[in-house]
Amino acid sequence: MILGIETSCDDTSVAVLSLQGEVKALLSANQDTAHRPFGGVVPEVASRQHTETLLPLIDQTLNQARIEWPQVTGLAVTSRPGLIGSLLVGVVTAKALALARKIPFIGVNHIEGHLLAPLLKDETYSPPANFTFPYLGLAVSGGHTHLFLCEKPGRYHLLGRTVDDAAGEAFDKFAKMLKLGFPGGVEVDRLAIQGSPSAFSFPRALIHDDTLNFSFSGLKTAGLRAIESLSDPSQLEARKADLAASYQEAIVEVLVEKLKKAAHQTGLKSWTITGGVSANSGLRARASEVAQRAGATLALPPLRYCTDNAAMIALAGLYRLQNHESSRQDLSPSAHALATDWITP
Numbered sequence: 459m460i461l462g463i464e465t466s467c468d469d470t471s472v473a474v475l476s477l478q479g480e481v482k483a484l485l486s487a488n489q490d491t492a493h494r495p496f497g498g499v500v501p502e503v504a505s506r507q508h509t510e511t512l513l514p515l516i517d518q519t520l521n522q523a524r525i526e527w528p529q530v531t532g533l534a535v536t537s538r539p540g541l542i543g544s545l546l547v548g549v550v551t552a553k554a555l556a557l558a559r560k561i562p563f564i565g566v567n568h569i570e571g572h573l574l575a576p577l578l579k580d581e582t583y584s585p586p587a588n589f590t591f592p593y594l595g596l597a598v599s600g601g602h603t604h605l606f607l608c609e610k611p612g613r614y615h616l617l618g619r620t621v622d623d624a625a626g627e628a629f630d631k632f633a634k635m636l637k638l639g640f641p642g643g644v645e646v647d648r649l650a651i652q653g654s655p656s657a658f659s660f661p662r663a664l665i666h667d668d669t670l671n672f673s674f675s676g677l678k679t680a681g682l683r684a685i686e687s688l689s690d691p692s693q694l695e696a697r698k699a700d701l702a703a704s705y706q707e708a709i710v711e712v713l714v715e716k717l718k719k720a721a722h723q724t725g726l727k728s729w730t731i732t733g734g735v736s737a738n739s740g741l742r743a744r745a746s747e748v749a750q751r752a753g754a755t756l757a758l759p760p761l762r763y764c765t766d767n768a769a770m771i772a773l774a775g776l777y778r779l780q781n782h783e784s785s786r787q788d789l790s791p792s793a794h795a796l797a798t799d800w801i802t803p
């Protein structure tokens with residue numbers, strides 16, 4: 459069994475994975491209540507919460523998987539990218555446990571975890587039958603918007619990425635402007651269902667651009683302008699759903715368009731969308747439609763594997779440990795997203 463640990467941002471998560479990639483237990487402790495009063499993730503609060511939560515959560519996860527420590531043959535931990543204090547808690551814990559238990563451990567890139575999430579298996583989920591390597595992986599979350607050609611475990615070619623904000627960040631900032639609470643993406647999604655996606659005209663940056671890059675900072679500014687144009691509070695209240703629907707539509711359209719373009723360029727028929735934003739109902743519906751029309755297989759993992767979770771980290775670690783890779787005790791976490799050790803140029 460592999461024990462996975464994820465503490466890169468504001469979720470403490472632990473998973474037990476069999477050597478066949480089946481999730482035996484996955485427990486996550488969400489910190490939303492601690493960060494809500496501040497309207498966003500406070501790094502110091504996040505690290506403190508991880509410190510208090512992680513060890514008891516590891517015990518609970520082993521209990522739930524009904525296994526004892528001697529059955530754990532390897533450890534996988536997110537070592538980058540993320541909040542440095544949060545990453546440190548996971549990495550230091552994994553190192554200490556590896557040393558004490560005399561088992562190998564491996565530092566995992568969080569984005570690699572997101573890209574591999576569709577390959578997880580449990581009692582109610584397994585990847586679609588035709589979904590195989592090589593595949594297109596769109597990882598969209600609060601911290602990243604990256605499009606990859608996933609060739610095989612450990613080999614990923616970056617096709618495009620956001621040049622400024624991540625899609626999730628664009629959702630969260632807009633939710634904050636509309637005073638929808640934290641975390642905002644899911645609130646925009648909920649409100650968008652009641653509004654018209656064509657009520658407001660928002661920019662689709664880089665949509666006709668030759669590259670597979672994304673840009674969302676202009677959209678954020680346009681969102682703010684639209685809100686400011688509705689100066690009367692009752693008028694704003696009445697248009698909130700339309701604003702949310704139109705704003706979401708702009709993000710979804712760009713994401714799906716770039717996925718389509720990447721599919722056209724590469725000829726790949728297996729696609730996946732992962733990361734917190736892949737929970738978005740508009741994105742799921744649109745991408746499914748486009749995949750069906752293109753005769754492609756779209757893997758949309760269940761939400762527990764889309765948002766930050768330790769099962770995807772355990773799977774990335776499992777592949778690497780099976781490939782005889784492991785980390786040394788001097789491994790340091792890094793806040794930076796793209797390291798050359800796992801991205802093929």
Ligand code: KG4
Pocket residue numbers: 467598599600601602625626627629630641642643644647733734735736737738739764765766
């Ligand atoms: O992958 P994740 O849990 O953490 C990061 O690595 O960032 O993603 C969190 C992001 C947040 O920006 C959140 O607002 C967004 O995913 N999100 C959504 C939805 N659910 C979560 N965005 C749009 N629609 C949703 N339903």
Ligand code: ZN
Pocket residue numbers: 568572599733734765766
């Ligand atoms: Zn993430």
